[in-house]
Amino acid sequence: MVSVNENYLKLKAGYLFPEIARRVNAFIEANPDAPVIKLGIGDVTEPLPAACREAMHKAIDEMGDRGSFHGYGPEQGYGFLREKIAETDYKSRGVEVSADEIFISDGSKCDTGNVLDIFGNDNRIAVLDPVYPVYVDTNVMAGHTGAADSQGRYEGLVYLPVTAENDFTPALPEEPVDLIYLCYPNNPTGVVASREMLQTWVNYALENKALILFDAAYEAFISDDSIPRSIFEIEGARECCIEFRSFSKNAGFTGTRCAFTVIPKGLKVTTKDGQEVSLHQLWNRRQSTKFNGVSYIVQRGAEAVYSPEGQKQTRELVEFYMENARLLREGLEAVGISVYGGVNAPYVWLKTPGDFDSWGFFDQLLQKAHLVGTPGSGFGAAGEGYFRLSAFNTRANIEEAVRRFPEAMK
Ligand code: PLP
Secondary structure, X not given: OOOOOHHHHHOOOOOHHHHHHHHHHHHHHHOOOOOOEEOOOOOOOOOOOHHHHHHHHHHHHHHOOOOOOOOOOOOOOOXXXXXXXXXXXXXXXXXXXXXXXXXXXXXXXXXHHHHHHHOOOOOOEEEEEOOOHHHHHHHHHOOOOOOEOOOOOEOOEEEEEOOHHHOOOOOOOOOOOOEEEEEOOXXXXXXXXXXXXXXXXXXXXXXXXXEEEEEOOOHHHOOOOOOOOOHHHOOOHHHOEEEEEEOOOOOOOOOOOOEEEEOOXXXXXXXXXXXXXXXXXXXXXHHHHHOOOOOHHHHHHHHHHHOHHHHHHHHHHHHHHHHHHHHHHHHHHHOOOOEEEOOOOOEEEEEOOOOOOHHHHHXXXXXXXXXXXXXXXXXXXXXXXXXXXXXXXXXXXXXXXXXXXXXXXX
């Protein structure tokens, strides 16, 4: 008899976005002419930068010629891309990361989930609340939790609330933890972490022999020079951190798929019998066995992000979305809503006005203003009373959404 991974049965997942879709579809069915604008999901809207497209066209032509054809590539990614990342994203900013510490992949979502392959099953795991749901659900799938309670909190995970009350700064865990997920700039709250705050976490990890899984998928949206873009800007981070980055949001690669994970070669974990094990080696082994690399064409496209034109074009893309974020923030503030984030991140996190809870405001916004956002409670219990709007949209949609905000307050 076949058995299944019954941990999957514990998942509450699939609740948030399907429920949004269900409510939106019901609304559209009842109001077929209502011009609904979706500000809910974190997918980009603007096309790929010209520099990336040109590089990919060229790579396709190379693939059509026996002399320059590429079959299987290195599982860790091509040297040309790893070198460019090391040089531009790290070395030129004074951060120590070498090309062979960078593993190219098809997404940060996959990597943040897959990385659990190299860790044991008895780690105590801390996540922020609200949180990017992938960190939680992948741990549920791996059997690292018990069942969820009525608020969707899984037994066995340590939740660190981040709300306006603590200025969105998570307190250090009161109980010992081993793996800590940090995401900055943050999805969903759109807030960033100061150098001091990150130093506090790195110190905690070093003192407690813990490891930080640092998701920097939105680092390109940081415009404030005092905010670290990489955890490796923090002293001691090379001894206790793994970093995840992506081309999805800065270069519009959500559908093209390219990302990378940085694991310092000296990052070691001690086994139960006292052996020191390199996480870099374990991840390399994992990737070589379970992954066959990102396509040559896509890696050439990602490499073009680092050309002078690519840098200019991706900067323009980021600025475009950040102008959207500014319009959203100011539009919300103009109708008296408290707004967080959206300054160094493409997400605006707002306090639901009046007596509305997260889903109540969802319905209000949909019914009155025909706008769709994401209820904060869908990202965790501490997200109740908050709501996320995404700046990934066309300018026309953002402007129209802002015009409609007053309707949502009636
Ligand atoms: N990490 C965070 C925090 C995200 O919000 C997202 C996408 O929304 C990802 C990772 C996924 O990145 P990728 O497209 O590289 O899989």
